[in-house]
Amino acid sequence: MAQRLQASSVKKFIPPRKRDSRKGDNGKVAVIGGSYMYHGAPVLSSLAALRSGTDLVYTCVPKVISESVRAISPNLIVIPMVDYKLTRGSANKLLGQLPPDLDSATIGMGLSIADEEGLKNIVTSLSSQNVMLSLDASALVKYILPSVSGKKVVLTPHAGEFKRMFGEMPPAATTPRVKMVEKAAKENSVVILLKGSTDVITDGQRTFLNPKNLASMTVGGTGDVLSGLVAGLLAKNHNLLESSAAASFVNGLAGKTSQRKNGLHIVATDLIDAIPAVMKLFDRVI
């Protein structure tokens, strides 16, 4: 039976920070995305991951936009990728440049993929290094399913990306929608966070619902923010379902704060600015 997400359960999904921790202990995250057309998506994910309380975020984008991305914020550590699009070569070069002890990575937002093997190599290599993965946007393709099945991976499709991956458009009605997502998660042994006015988060066994009722959140980039929150929380809580549910809840509350302030005129960076006030409620230091 699907369970509605509550703050009380989310509090348990966000681990406390240790008083004597040092830089890196609270998460090292890679964001792999971006293209000539979409420079903002990987930045939104990176800033969201940082604001979730991650210590270090590595923003991996094609060289063609790396200087523009660098100019956006000194908080970003930018790793320029060769080639305009993800290729076998750029994937292998990137794998050699990433820090060795990454906790999690989110892949796909704004990314242009020229060679399927490039995406498969990154996913297979990082998951073999025990890096928790979140796949979004351009990485949500049917051919990646064999590489993610049974691995520590969260997929974060909207309904269109879900149809592209699994062949069926999720119905609007909650019960059949939940059933379809649970079936896909179970058959592919992954966690799926199906985005929408109500997010459905499931591993095929346990399912959470996050009804948001926030019409303003259809603005571009709110899903990129969510992907950054998923990766940031995965870096601390290695439970795929709990981290995805917590990310959905935080993203929704950030959206609620933004809509309360700006009505139907929010932009995705409003959510980034709202994350600290939302997540402070869940802060614990031990």
Ligand SMILES: NC(=O)C1=CN([C@@H]2O[C@H](COP(=O)(O)OP(=O)(O)OC[C@H]3O[C@@H](n4cnc5c(N)ncnc54)[C@H](OP(=O)(O)O)[C@@H]3O)[C@@H](O)[C@H]2O)[C@@H](O)CC1
């Ligand atoms: N600032 C930036 O850099 C930003 C960059 N971004 C990046 O843009 C890239 C493209 O992102 P995207 O999600 O727009 O994919 P897109 O190929 O249009 O749709 C795929 C298919 O799904 C469908 N579809 C879409 N939504 C649906 C829904 N809710 N329910 C049902 N169907 C839906 C859609 O149908 P259509 O709209 O064509 O009718 C189409 O057929 C991606 O990499 C993202 O990260 C964005 O994040 C924005 C900010």
Ligand SMILES: Nc1ncnc2c1ncn2[C@@H]1O[C@H](COP(=O)(O)OP(=O)(O)O)[C@@H](O)[C@H]1O
């Ligand atoms: N009508 C809605 N009400 C509430 N939240 C919504 C609504 N539509 C979309 N969202 C949320 O907005 C985000 C949309 O993600 P996505 O479609 O990937 O956007 P983008 O790719 O532009 O970042 C998700 O977090 C989803 O939960």
Ligand SMILES: [Mg+2]
């Ligand atoms: Mg998206």
